[in-house]
Amino acid sequence: MSTENPTSTSDDAAHGALNELSDVRLATALEVHNQLGALTRQLHDSLNGLGLAAKVKDWAGELPDAKSRLSYIARLTGEAAEKVLNQVDQAKAQHDFIASETQRIGALIVKDPVAAVAKGHVMNFIHDVEGASKKVDQHLTEIMMAQDFHDLTGQVIAKVVNLAATIEEQLVLLLIKTAPPDAPVKQVSHEPYVPALDGPVVDGSGNPDVVTDQSQVDDLLASLGF
Amino acid sequence: MSKELRFLIVDDFSTMRRIVRNLLKESGYADADEAEDGVVALQKLRNSTFDFVVSDINMPNMNGFQLLSEIKKDDKLKHLPVLMVTAEARKEDIVMAAQQGAAGYIVKPFTKATLEDKVNHILTKMGLK
Numbered sequence: 001m002s003t004e005n006p007t008s009t010s011d012d013a014a015h016g017a018l019n020e021l022s023d024v025r026l027a028t029a030l031e032v033h034n035q036l037g038a039l040t041r042q043l044h045d046s047l048n049g050l051g052l053a054a055k056v057k058d059w060a061g062e063l064p065d066a067k068s069r070l071s072y073i074a075r076l077t078g079e080a081a082e083k084v085l086n087q088v089d090q091a092k093a094q095h096d097f098i099a100s101e102t103q104r105i106g107a108l109i110v111k112d113p114v115a116a117v118a119k120g121h122v123m124n125f126i127h128d129v130e131g132a133s134k135k136v137d138q139h140l141t142e143i144m145m146a147q148d149f150h151d152l153t154g155q156v157i158a159k160v161v162n163l164a165a166t167i168e169e170q171l172v173l174l175l176i177k178t179a180p181p182d183a184p185v186k187q188v189s190h191e192p193y194v195p196a197l198d199g200p201v202v203d204g205s206g207n208p209d210v211v212t213d214q215s216q217v218d219d220l221l222a223s224l225g226f
Numbered sequence: 227m228s229k230e231l232r233f234l235i236v237d238d239f240s241t242m243r244r245i246v247r248n249l250l251k252e253s254g255y256a257d258a259d260e261a262e263d264g265v266v267a268l269q270k271l272r273n274s275t276f277d278f279v280v281s282d283i284n285m286p287n288m289n290g291f292q293l294l295s296e297i298k299k300d301d302k303l304k305h306l307p308v309l310m311v312t313a314e315a316r317k318e319d320i321v322m323a324a325q326q327g328a329a330g331y332i333v334k335p336f337t338k339a340t341l342e343d344k345v346n347h348i349l350t351k352m353g354l355k
Contacts, residue, residue, distance in 0.1 A: 141252065141338060144245055148335050151239040152313055155284060197284040200313040200334070210315045214340050217320055217331050226324040 042178065059167055065202075066160045072202040073153045080149040083142065091139035094132045101125055155199040231354065232275065233258040236267040236293065237282040237311070242334075246280055246311065246341070253342045264288025268296055271303055277354065278345070283312040283319065291326065298327045307348045311336065 105125040108116040116122050204212040211217050235246045235258055243260045250258055259276070261267035263285045271279070279297065283290030290310055297303045307329035312319075315333050323331050329351075330344045349355035 141249075144248055145335075145338065147241050148245060150241040151237070152334060154239060155313060197289065197314055197319070198316055199284055201315045204315065209317055211317060211320065211333060212315070214333055214336060217315075217333055220317055220320055221324055221331065224321060224324060 043174075055170060059163075062163050066163050069156045069160050069202050072200070073156055076149045076153050080146045083146045087139040087142045087146070091136050091143075094136045094139070098129055098132050101128055152200045156202065159199060230257050231255055231277040231349070233278045233280060234261060234267060234270060234276045235259070235280050236261045236264065236285070236290070238262050238285040239282075242282065242311075249338050249341050250280075250345070252338065253345065255345070264290065264293035264296070267293055271297065271306070272300075276306065278349070279306055279308040280311055280345075281308055283310060283314045283323075291322065294323065294326050294328055307352060309344055309348060311341070 102125075105116065105121060108121050198210075201207075201210050201212065204210045211220065233250055233255055235243050235250075237243045237246070237260075240262075243262075247258050247260065250256075255278075259270060259274070261270055264281075265287045267279070267281065268288070270276075279293075281290045281293055288296075290312060294308050294310070297306055297308060304327075308327070309330040309332065310323050310328045311332045311334065313334045314320075320331050329348045332340055332344055346355060
């Protein structure tokens with residue numbers, strides 16, 4: 001009778017296999033880690049070599065700004081749409097009023113034209129229509145003013161697009177720099193980046209260098225004697 | 227009857243030019259022309275007669291500050307009131323515009339009442355109203 005325990009042999013084999021697997025995993029992890037390290041070093045050296053390290057820092061600062069700019073666009077377009085729909089609702093209410101009053105006064109005139117004039121119905125109607133028309137005109141002006149979001153968001157979009165284009169351009173330069181020697185490389189033209197003016201204030205809260213409404217502009221100019 | 231005043235509206239966004247033009251018309255100033263940047267504005271100002279300039283700042287080719295500077299350097303144009311209507315809200319920009327001779331400064335977004343008030347105030351100050 002054999003003294004060998006079959007369960008024990010099986011456990012040892014399993015244990016050995018697990019150890020081997022663990023070794024393989026460890027080796028793979030180390031290899032991946034080393035590769036990542038080499039890539040990071042290569043990226044770091046390339047960025048430094050290209051003078052891009054500082055730019056990457058700038059991007060890191062600008063990306064959250066781009067996010068808040070996109071939020072600003074979403075807010076402004078949302079507010080404009082809301083404003084237009086509200087003004088349209090109010091203008092339509094005035095229009096309905098004019099339409100129903102016209103029908104009512106028409107019926108009164110058909111029934112008894114003299115009485116319609118004598119009792120003041122016609123004059124009241126004229127007065128009411130004049131008032132309603134004025135209100136409709138105000139609503140139309142507000143609808144027109146709401147379109148200013150096009151200018152404001154357009155400027156902000158241009159800035160975000162500019163940032164994306166700059167990052168893309170620098171990444172292309174990086175790719176060219178790190179490409180294998182025999183890889184075909186297409187030359188890219190490097191247009192100098194011309195910074196624009198600041199444009200709309202996306203979030204002026206807590207920034208003492210900007211104004212957030214017209215009254216602050218007037219106060220500032222008045223304080224300077226203009 | 228006083229002569230009708232002629233306005234030049236300078237902005238790279240056509241939407242904003244239309245808004246300003248319509249608002250001026252509603253305020254009684256129907257005679258207006260438009261330019262999409264400072265270069266075009268300067269050409270129009272030198273080739274025609276205007277009484278008032280409403281200008282954006284952030285524009286391609288020639289921005290509002292450069293336009294203002296060119297206007298103030300030109301003996302034939304320097305008397306023209308220039309009202310800046312812009313999204314540029316930095317205090318240093320506002321001060322710079324005033325120092326360069328801008329007649330007024332409006333930050334976008336603005337209201338009809340603000341534009342009307344500023345235009346009327348400038349015209350009254352210049353004795354044109």
